[in-house]
Amino acid sequence: MATRDPFPMRSTAFCRRMAVKSMVVRLAAAVLLLAGSVAAEAQQPVYRVGFASPLPPVPEPIPLRVFRQGLRELGYVEGTNLVIETRFAEGRIERLPELVAELVRLKVDVLLVGSTPGTVAAKRATTTIPVVFAGVMDPVGSGIVATLARPGGNITGATVGVGGGDFTAKCVELLREAAPGTSHVAVLLNPAYPLSTQVGEVVQAVGRALNMKLDVHEAANLKDLESVFAAIDATGARGLFIAPDPFLTASSPRIAKFAAERRLPAIHFSKRFADAGGLISYGASIEDSYRSAATHVAKILKGAKPSDLPVEQPTRFELVINLKTAKAMGLKIPQSLLLRADHTLE
Numbered sequence: 001m002a003t004r005d006p007f008p009m010r011s012t013a014f015c016r017r018m019a020v021k022s023m024v025v026r027l028a029a030a031v032l033l034l035a036g037s038v039a040a041e042a043q044q045p046v047y048r049v050g051f052a053s054p055l056p057p058v059p060e061p062i063p064l065r066v067f068r069q070g071l072r073e074l075g076y077v078e079g080t081n082l083v084i085e086t087r088f089a090e091g092r093i094e095r096l097p098e099l100v101a102e103l104v105r106l107k108v109d110v111l112l113v114g115s116t117p118g119t120v121a122a123k124r125a126t127t128t129i130p131v132v133f134a135g136v137m138d139p140v141g142s143g144i145v146a147t148l149a150r151p152g153g154n155i156t157g158a159t160v161g162v163g164g165g166d167f168t169a170k171c172v173e174l175l176r177e178a179a180p181g182t183s184h185v186a187v188l189l190n191p192a193y194p195l196s197t198q199v200g201e202v203v204q205a206v207g208r209a210l211n212m213k214l215d216v217h218e219a220a221n222l223k224d225l226e227s228v229f230a231a232i233d234a235t236g237a238r239g240l241f242i243a244p245d246p247f248l249t250a251s252s253p254r255i256a257k258f259a260a261e262r263r264l265p266a267i268h269f270s271k272r273f274a275d276a277g278g279l280i281s282y283g284a285s286i287e288d289s290y291r292s293a294a295t296h297v298a299k300i301l302k303g304a305k306p307s308d309l310p311v312e313q314p315t316r317f318e319l320v321i322n323l324k325t326a327k328a329m330g331l332k333i334p335q336s337l338l339l340r341a342d343h344t345l346e
Contacts, residue, residue, distance in 0.1 A: 047076065047301050048083045050103030050111040052096060052118050054246030057088040063114060063134065063290045070294025076301065089118075091250030092221070093192060097121040104129060110297050113157075114290075115246040116194050119144050123155060130300045133157030134293035135286055137244050139311055142194050148311040158292035158312040160244075160269070160284040168199075168241070169206045171267045171282055172214070174319070175239045177337050178280060178326070179265040184213045186237035186264075188228060188255070190245040191218045199243050214241075225251060229258050240266035242273065244283070252276040256325075263329045274320040274345060279329070284314030318342040 049071075055061045064086065068078070076082040085106055087099035096118040103111055104122075110130045113122045119133040123144055136144065136159050145151035148159070176182045187203050189196055200216050207214035215235050217228040232240070240259055242248050248255065249270045256277035259266040266273075269283030292312035299309060322345040326333050338344065 044081050046081050046083060047110075048085060048106065048108045049297060050106065050108035051084050051086045052089075052099045052103060052111070052113045052122070053087070054089045054091065054093055054096060054115045054118060055250055056090040057086070061088075063286055066287045066290040067112065067134075067294050070291045071298060074294065074298040076298060089246070091247050093117045093190075093246050097125070100125050110300050112293055112297060116142050116144070117192070117246065119155070119157070120194055123153075127154055129154065130306045131155040131157075132293050132296045132300070132306070133159075134289045135160055137161070138195060141198070145311060148313065150307070151309070151311055152307050154306050156296055156306040156309040156311055158289040158296070159314070160286065160289050161314045167269075167283075168202050168243075169209065171241050171269075172206055172210060172212065172239075174280055174282055174337070175241065175265055175267050176210075176212075178321075178333055179239060179331060180334075182239045182265065183211075184235070184237045185215075185239035185241055186232045186235060187214050187216045187241050187243065188232075188248060189216065189218060189243035190220050190247050192220045192247075193243070193245045196243075203241075203243075220247065222251070222254075225254065232264075233262065238264070240264050242266065242268040244269045249273070252278065260325060260328060265329065265331065271318065271320050271343075274322045274343075277322060277325055279322055279325050279331075281320045282317065284317050288314065288316075320345065 051064060053061055071082060078084060085103055085108060087102060089095040089099060100118060100121045104125045108129065110132060111122055112132050113119045114135045116136050119136055120142065122131045131154055134157055136157060139145045139159050140148060145155055172185055175185060189199050203214050203216055215237060217231055219225040219228045242255060249272055252273040253276040256273060260277055265279050267280040267282060268278055270286060271281045274281040296309055300306060319341045320343045321333060321341045324346055
């Protein structure tokens with residue numbers, strides 16, 4: 001015999017109430033889940049990264065722009081989970097220790113330093129804050145890291161790998177190829193650069209090897225630079241090689257102007273020089289160096305130790321020729337050199 005529902009009317013109402021109650025419970029759970037997600041996002045840590053540059057702040061230096069973009073692509077966005085504290089030496093490398101010390105006092109999570117002098121200052125300023133360098137010439141030779149593969153300590157980064165004898169010889173040969181017959185080249189270097197003594201020795205060795213006269217001129221500030229210009233005029237040099245250095249890089253527009261006025265073929269490692277009107281630049285990409293540095297910073301923010309991150313080395317060197325400058329100097333750049341150029345500026 002079939003069992004009859006004793007409450008047929010109440011059964012329908014009860015089902016409706018239970019359905020509504022179930023819907024409310026699901027809605028409440030969704031709200032709680034959303035609230036938890038928002039709360040978790042709100043509690044996302046905000047990292048503070050210090051950025052000490054030897055360059056002027058205006059216009060925005062390309063290295064800083066590249067570094068910001070690199071971090072953004074890796075999930076670190078200013079205003080969301082990142083603050084970048086910037087300090088600029090404006091070409092005065094003697095200010096870098098002071099600027100680095102300011103960032104260390106802020107207790108940044110990671111310190112990014114451009115140039116060899118800045119990184120040497122950071123090494124002296126802290127042994128606890130992770131330091132990442134970019135644009136450094138010879139981090140082993142300057143005592144910044146123990147080896148490229150295992151830097152040790154609290155410092156790693158990305159080197160541009162220039163400044164040795166092979167590089168200097170290559171630059172002088174490029175000058176001679178651009179201006180055939182050049183046998184006398186003025187060399188401009190900064191005596192405050194940590195490796196200036198070694199650079200001077202390399203220059204003399206290159207001169208002997210290439211059977212050329214290479215005069216060394218030193219400038220550590222703008223006043224020195226004007227005196228050097230007069231000295232170069234007096235020597236009768238027919239070419240100019242600017243050694244890698246933050247001050248000389250920041251002074252690229254002034255040096256390029258001097259070289260153009262004297263119709264003096266000149267070469268520097270930074271593309272900034274060719275962009276400013278210098279005849280030739282040849283060197284590793286500074287932009288690539290700062291992209292690699294951004295990757296290192298991101299890894300450190302995720303928990304990696306600087307001592308375990310190998311120093312990144314350049315994978316390519318760029319040859320840039322300013323054809324507008326060549327034309328103004330009356331130079332016809334050989335086709336063989338133009339074919340090897342990565343960029344030409346007209």
